[in-house]
Structures are given as C-alpha cells and as structure tokens.
Amino acid sequence: xxxxxxxxxxxxPAFGAAxxxxxxxxxPGLARPLAIVPVAVSAVLALxxxxxxxxxxxxxxxxxxxxxxxxxxxxxxxxxxxxxxxSVLVGLVATCVQVYSTAYxxxxxxxxxxxxxxxxxxxxxxxxxxxxxLIVLLVGWEVMGLCSYFLIGHHWETADARSASLxxxxxxxxxxxxxxxxxxxxxxxxxxxxxxDVLAAAGEGRLGHPTLIALLLLAGVAGxxxxxxxxxxxxxxxxGPTPVSALIHAATMVAAGIYLVARLLPVFLLSGAALVVxxxxxxxxxxxxxxxxLAQDDLKRVLAYSTVGQLGxxxxxxxxxxxxxxxxxxxxxxxxxxxxFLAAGVVIHAAHTNSISAMSRIPGLRxxxxxxxxxxxxxxxxxxxxxxxxxxxxxxxxxxAAEHAANGEALTNSLGPASAVPQAAGWIVLxxxxxxxxxxxxxxxxxxxxxxxxxxxxxxxxxxxxxxxPYSPELDEADPATAEPPAMRWPLWVLAVPTMGxxxxxxxxxxxxxxxxxxxLRPSGVTAVxxxxxxxxxxxxxxxxxxxxxxxxxxxxxxxxxxxxxxEQAGAPAAEVIxxxxxxxxxxxxxxxxxxxxxxxxxxxxxxxxxxAAAARLVRFLxxxxxxxxxxxxxxxxxxxxxAVRLAQTGNAQTYLSALLAGVVLLAVLVxx
Amino acid sequence: MHLVYPAVxxxxxxxxxxxxxxxxxxxxxxxxxxxxxxxAVNLNLVxxxxxxxxxxxxxxxxxxxxxxxxxxxxGLGLAIVLxxxxxxxxxxxxxxxxxxDPAESLATEEPPNGAEALKxxxxx
Numbered sequence: 001x002x003x004x005x006x007x008x009x010x011x012x013p014a015f016g017a018a019x020x021x022x023x024x025x026x027x028p029g030l031a032r033p034l035a036i037v038p039v040a041v042s043a044v045l046a047l048x049x050x051x052x053x054x055x056x057x058x059x060x061x062x063x064x065x066x067x068x069x070x071x072x073x074x075x076x077x078x079x080x081x082x083x084x085x086x087s088v089l090v091g092l093v094a095t096c097v098q099v100y101s102t103a104y105x106x107x108x109x110x111x112x113x114x115x116x117x118x119x120x121x122x123x124x125x126x127x128x129x130x131x132x133x134l135i136v137l138l139v140g141w142e143v144m145g146l147c148s149y150f151l152i153g154h155h156w157e158t159a160d161a162r163s164a165s166l167x168x169x170x171x172x173x174x175x176x177x178x179x180x181x182x183x184x185x186x187x188x189x190x191x192x193x194x195x196x197d198v199l200a201a202a203g204e205g206r207l208g209h210p211t212l213i214a215l216l217l218l219a220g221v222a223g224x225x226x227x228x229x230x231x232x233x234x235x236x237x238x239x240g241p242t243p244v245s246a247l248i249h250a251a252t253m254v255a256a257g258i259y260l261v262a263r264l265l266p267v268f269l270l271s272g273a274a275l276v277v278x279x280x281x282x283x284x285x286x287x288x289x290x291x292x293x294l295a296q297d298d299l300k301r302v303l304a305y306s307t308v309g310q311l312g313x314x315x316x317x318x319x320x321x322x323x324x325x326x327x328x329x330x331x332x333x334x335x336x337x338x339x340x341f342l343a344a345g346v347v348i349h350a351a352h353t354n355s356i357s358a359m360s361r362i363p364g365l366r367x368x369x370x371x372x373x374x375x376x377x378x379x380x381x382x383x384x385x386x387x388x389x390x391x392x393x394x395x396x397x398x399x400x401a402a403e404h405a406a407n408g409e410a411l412t413n414s415l416g417p418a419s420a421v422p423q424a425a426g427w428i429v430l431x432x433x434x435x436x437x438x439x440x441x442x443x444x445x446x447x448x449x450x451x452x453x454x455x456x457x458x459x460x461x462x463x464x465x466x467x468x469x470p471y472s473p474e475l476d477e478a479d480p481a482t483a484e485p486p487a488m489r490w491p492l493w494v495l496a497v498p499t500m501g502x503x504x505x506x507x508x509x510x511x512x513x514x515x516x517x518x519x520x521l522r523p524s525g526v527t528a529v530x531x532x533x534x535x536x537x538x539x540x541x542x543x544x545x546x547x548x549x550x551x552x553x554x555x556x557x558x559x560x561x562x563x564x565x566x567x568e569q570a571g572a573p574a575a576e577v578i579x580x581x582x583x584x585x586x587x588x589x590x591x592x593x594x595x596x597x598x599x600x601x602x603x604x605x606x607x608x609x610x611x612x613a614a615a616a617r618l619v620r621f622l623x624x625x626x627x628x629x630x631x632x633x634x635x636x637x638x639x640x641x642x643x644a645v646r647l648a649q650t651g652n653a654q655t656y657l658s659a660l661l662a663g664v665v666l667l668a669v670l671v672x673x
Numbered sequence: 674m675h676l677v678y679p680a681v682x683x684x685x686x687x688x689x690x691x692x693x694x695x696x697x698x699x700x701x702x703x704x705x706x707x708x709x710x711x712x713a714v715n716l717n718l719v720x721x722x723x724x725x726x727x728x729x730x731x732x733x734x735x736x737x738x739x740x741x742x743x744x745x746x747x748g749l750g751l752a753i754v755l756x757x758x759x760x761x762x763x764x765x766x767x768x769x770x771x772x773x774d775p776a777e778s779l780a781t782e783e784p785p786n787g788a789e790a791l792k793x794x795x796x797x
Binding site for chain 2: 646649650651652653654657658661
C-alpha cells in the first residue's frame with residue numbers, strides 16, 4: 001500500500017492551517033476554501049486508506065525520527081481497523097464542522113484564525129489516530145490540547161471564555177503530566193515507544209510495572225476524556241463556539257483518551273486493579289454527569305454533561321475489557337453528539353440564547369428551525385438508546401460487555417484471558433450503565449420538551465429580554481428565514497445518516513466487528529430488554545413530570561417545587577419567569593447541587609485554586625518586597641557612592657596632583673618598609 | 674667629587690619643583706616648576722653617568738633627549754597657557770576648573786529625587 005496516502009491525511013490539514021494563517025489577513029476570501037478543502041480531501045483520503053487497508057489487516061511503517069539515549073523515537077504509522085474507523089469519523093465530523101462554521105461564524109472577524117486552528121486540530125487528531133509511536137502520539141495529543149485551549153477562548157472578550165480556556169488547559173495538563181511519565185515508564189519497560197512493540201511486550205508479560213503504567217496513563221485519559229476527578233473543564237469549555245464544541249468537545253478530542261486505552265488495552269488487561277479503578281471512575285462519571293445534565297439550564301451544558309456521561313460509557317466498556325464495544329460507542333456517539341451540538345448551534349443562533357428555559361418562552365421556535373428540530377430529535381433518540389438508532393446498538397454493546405464481564409466471561413477478544421477482567425468491574429459498570437440509561441432518557445426528554453414543546457406563555461415579554469439572557473456571544477441574523485442557512489443545514493443531515501444507520505453495522509460479525517477485533521457486537525437479549533425498558537421508563541417519567549409541571553403552570557398557581565425561577569435571568573424584569581421543568585420534580589432535593597455540578601468546582605476552588613492563589617501572593621510579596629528591595633538597594637547605594645565621589649572632582653588640577661603625590665609617597669613608603 | 678653633592682642638589686631641585694607645581698597659582702610658574710623637576714632628573718642622570726663611568730654614556734645621551742623633549746613640552750605648555758589667558762583673561766590655575774564635576778550641578782543632570790522615584794515604583 002502506498003504510504004503517501006496515510007501520510008497525507010494528517011499533513012494536509014496542517015498545511016491548510018499554515019496557509020490559512022499566512023493568508024488570513026491579506027486575502028480573507030481565501031480562508032473559507034482553505035479551511036474546507038484540505039480537511040475534506042483528508043476525509044476522503046482517510047476513507048480511501050480505510051478501504052485500501054480492508055478488514056483484518058494492519059499496516060506498520062516507521063522511520064527513525066531521532067535517536068535518544070534509550071528507546072528511539074520513530075515517525076511511525078500503525079494502521080488497523082480501529083484507526084481506519086476513527087479517522088473516517090474524524091474526517092467526516094471535521095468536514096461537517098468546517099462547512100457549518102462558514103455560516104455559523106460568517107460575521108466573525110477572527111474567522112481565519114479560527115478555521116486555521118480547527119484545521120490544525122484535525123491534523124493533530126489524525127496524527128494521534130495514525131501514529132504508531134507513543135511520543136509522536138503525545139505530540140498530536142498536546143497539539144490538540146493547545147488548539148482546544150485557543151478555540152475555547154475564541155470569544156476572549158468575555159471573562160467566561162478566558163477562564164474556561166485556562167481551566168481546560170490546566171486541568172488537562174494536570175492529567176498529562178502523569179500521562180507523560182506513564183509513557184516513559186511504558187517505553188522503558190517495553191524497550192520501545194512503538195505501539196506494536198509495546199503490545200508485543202505486554203503480550204509476553206515483559207512489562208515490569210503494569211499497574212503503575214496503567215494508572216499513570218489513566219490520569220491522562222481522565223484529563224483528556226473528562227472522566228470523574230478531572231471532568232470539570234468540559235462543561236465550562238462550552239464557552240467556545242458551538243462547532244468547536246461539536247468537533248473537539250464531543251466527537252474527537254475527548255474520545256482520544258478512550259482511543260488510546262483501546263489501543264493499549266492489552267497493557268491495561270495486565271492489571272486488574274487499574275481496570276477496577278477505570279470502572280469506578282466511569283461509574284461515578286456516568287451517574288454524576290447524568291444527574292447534572294438533568295438540572296442544567298444551558299443547552300450546551302446539558303450536552304456537555306451528556307458527553308461526559310457517554311465517555312463514561314466508553315471507559316466502562318474498556319474497563320470490562322471489550323474495546324470493540326467501546327470504539328463502537330465512540331463512533332456512534334461521535335456522530336450523534338456532533339449532530340446534537342450542531343443542531344444546538346442552529347437553535348442558539350435562532351433563539352439568541354443558550355438557556356432552554358428562555359427558549360421555551362419563544363413561540364414557534366421549532367417552526368423557525370425545522371431541520372434542527374428534527375435532527376436534534378433523531379440524535380436525542382440515539383442518545384437515549386432507542387432502537388433502531390445507532391445509540392441503541394452501541395449502548396447495548398457496552399451493556400452486553402459489562403454483563404459478560406460480570407459473569408466472569410469478559411469479551412476480551414483474544415487480547416487477554418477473560419479472567420483478566422475482575423468481575424467487580426463488570427458489576428460496577430453494568431449497574432451504573434443501566435442507571436445512567438434511565439437518567440439519560442430523562443434528561444434527553446426534558447431537554448427536548450422544555451426547549452421546543454413548552455406551551456407559549458401568554459403575553460410574556462419574550463423578545464425584549466434576550467439581551468440579558470445567558471451568555472451567547474454568537475453574531476446572528478434575526479431574520480427567521482435565514483436562521484438555517486444551507487451551510488448549517490446540510491451538515492446536520494449528513495451526520496443524521498450515521499446517527500440513524502450506523503448501528504446496523506454491528507449486527508453481523510463480518511461487518512463492523514471484522515474491521516475491529518472480530519468479536520460480537522450484537523446486543524444480547526436480556527440487556528437489550530433491560531436497557532430499552534429503562535430508557536422507556538426514563539422517557540415516560542420525564543414526560544409525566546413535564547406534563548404535571550405544565551399542568552400546574554397552567555392553573556396559574558405554580559408550585560415552587562415543580563416550577564422554578566431562573567436565577568440567571570436576574571436583572572431583567574422577566575426575572576419571575578416560570579418554566580415547567582421536569583428536572584426539578586425528578587431530582588427533588590438533588591436539583592440544586594446537581595445544577596452546580598455537585599460542588600466539585602467549589603471543592604476544587606477551595607482545595608487547589610485558593611492555596612495556589614495564596615502561594616502566588618506570597619511569591620509576589622517576596623519578589624516585590626524582598627528580592628526587589630535588594631536590587632533597588634544596590635542601585636540606590638551606587639548612586640549615593642557616586643555622589644560622594646563627585647565631591648572630589650573639583651576641576652583643580654593641583655588638587656588632583658597633590659592626591660597623586662600623596663598616593664605615590666604612600667605606595668613608596670609601603671613598598672620600602 | 675662625591676656623588677652626594679649632585680644627588681642632594683637634584684633632590685632639592687626636585688622638591689622645589691614639586692612645591693611649585695602643587696602650590697603656585699600662575700600657570701607659567703607651574704610650567705617652570707615642571708622644568709625644575711625635569712632638570713633635577715637630568716642632573717641625576719649626568720651625575721650617575723659620570724660616577725659609574727659608563728663607556729657608552731647612556732645617561733648623558735638620555736639627558737640630551739630629555740632636554741629636547743622638555744623644550745618641546747615647554748613650547749606646547751606656553752602655547753596652552755597663552756590660549757588660556759586669551760580665553761579667560763587670567764592664567765590662574767585655581768580658576769581654570771571648567772572640567773570639574775561640581776556637586777551642585779547634580780540636580781540639573783538627573784531627574785529630581787531619582788532614588789525616591791525608584792523607591793516609589795518598588796512600593797507600587
């Protein structure tokens with residue numbers, strides 16, 4: 001197979017990014033084609049590479065990049081079914097997002113730099129997917145983090161975006177430091193940074209510290225994929241433009257952590273403890289984020305918490321040793337979550353607000369954005385996991401994997417013995433995944449009903465107060481006819497196709513599984529019934545709660561427990577807005593904490609931010625008052641000395657000569673005596 | 674003749690020259706005192722040349738050089754004194770202090786209270 005093709009896939013968007021940056025100021029008209037064409041060509045090339053590679057094949061190629069004292073660093077490719085599948089997903093979503101952005105950021109003066117960063121991000125993601133060397137993979141990994149930082153801070157005029165970008169950067173770096181050491185340790189143990197060598201070493205049991213390596217790597221994965229202790233950056237990252245959220249914070253970058261674990265799963269299978277840690281992490285993430293999602297008012301934050309939860313599903317599947325199910329869910333989630341975000345962008349564009357309770361007061365919103373309404377419905381169905389949408393099959397695959405692991409017969413697909421997966425991990429994932437299926441159904445239903453189906457508030461002052469609505473910096477056209485420009489409409493439907501149909505690919509073992517490890521992705525009977533049943537229960541519960549809340553609202557005497565104020569609207573006369581929010585009824589006393597992410601942010605603020613700020617103040621004091629005191633003192637001392645010496649400078653030559661003579665005499669006496 | 678006579682004479686001459694250079698106020702007299710010191714040295718050179726019976730007479734030759742150099746030097750010095758007198762109307766060395774760096778001109782060369790300003794920045 002021609003090596004130029006896979007090498008071009010990451011290279012083209014990188015060149016596109018450089019070209020966009022170089023010409024962005026001089027020829028802004030070129031920015032759009034330069035943004036779209038390289039990414040689209042890369043997507044096609046990724047597809048071609050995947051087709052050429054076929055199923056059950058791997059391709060390894062390497063050229064030594066630099067000799068080191070220890071294992072060499074190589075510019076290596078490692079292509080297999082996983083990388084093919086994910087690169088096609090990345091190409092598809094990135095192309096859709098670039099096309100969508102041309103309309104979404106039409107009037108943005110910083111569009112060229114934005115497009116360049118998205119292209120650069122795409123290149124980095126391709127690099128991560130294709131790289132066969134852990135160090136090169138790390139380069140792509142960090143470039144992605146950097147692009148994410150810049151793109152979250154795209155609207156840097158607002159304090160929200162600035163602090164969110166910093167937070168995302170710092171939190172992910174916090175995970176990346178142990179990750180780096182994990183890679184070093186893995187390379188040192190295996191004697192090579194090449195992924196095939198590492199896997200071979202893991203297979204032969206040559207790794208000296210599998211648990212330590214796995215736990216160190218998990219820290220980086222938790223940071224990148226927003227798992228429990230380090231998940232806090234992702235909801236805040238929604239301050240970035242919506243297409244960026246769709247690409248980076250839903251479909252690709254956050255999935256990179258999952259992809260990495262999937263690649264290195266044989267290493268993780270050597271350590272039961274790491275798998276249990278991963279399972280607990282995934283379980284806490286899933287349930288916590290689903291509860292949070294049920295209470296959020298910001299449309300994008302609901303989706304962000306949902307992303308965190310779905311990543312928890314993938315991590316859970318990995319904890320049960322089934323990377324097929326994990327990657328299956330990764331791809332289907334990538335498609336439907338990107339679709340959800342892009343549709344949300346259209347809705348936000350049209351509604352001028354991120355708040356779903358504010359949207360609920362806009363009459364006829366769903367008629368203004370019919371395409372977004374329908375595609376969002378489809379994607380939410382997939383998220384809930386109702387057949388026949390893709391989310392159903394992939395979620396069932398995860399549940400099936402957990403069920404098998406709980407029975408002690410994990411679907412490791414010949415990567416390791418089934419006994420490598422502790423049964424506890426299986427049970428943890430199974431129970432939390434079932435519970436999360438219920439909660440996911442509830443919040444998805446709540447989102448859809450509140451945003452689109454709330455009864456119009458009679459005589460409400462709707463359009464006047466949108467300026468005070470929660471932060472939505474996007475420029476947009478108020479004209480409903482252009483609420484959905486074609487460039488924003490078509491990517492939705494393109495992504496809706498895999499959302500609806502991709503799940504079928506897992507049904508037969510010679511379709512998708514043949515590309516991956518060859519196991520079964522078919523949902524088993526018990527979990528399918530349980531999972532779907534729980535999802536239906538969740539939907540019905542949310543619907544019932546919404547109906548009763550709406551009914552109470554209709555009587556004009558809203559119960560305070562069921563129909564809440566929206567405190568974010570403070571300042572506007574409409575602060576007394578009443579919205580029928582089923583989340584309040586369903587969560588009860590948990591609603592308040594869930595709305596604020598269970599205080600994790602506040603805890604981190606108290607635990608980390610404040611001590612660091614205090615230390616910074618101390619350092620500032622030491623620098624300003626102590627160190628600088630010495631510096632200033634030396635300056636002032638030299639000044640005073642100079643003034644004293646000046647007094648001797650009278651201009652009288654005879655005085656100088658007298659001093660000279662005295663000196664000579666003194667020296668002569670000293671020498672002579 | 675014993676060496677001590679010319680040596681003592683030379684020392685006296687030199688001392689008188691030093692006194693003149695350091696204490697006289699008139700520039701012409703200062704120049705003359707310089708000549709006295711030079712000639713004290715010349716005397717020493719000749720005396721020691723004779724006393725050591727140097728066959729090459731290096732001391733005497735060097736004296737001739739010194740006399741020549743002294744003549745040139747005095748010519749230059751007198752010219753400078755002449756110019757000084759023309760420019761300032763006086764040949765008084767005590768009043769020719771234009772190249773000095775008097776302390777009172779400090780305030781005009783530096784921003785006022787430079788050190789205090791720096792301290793103020795540090796506090797801010």
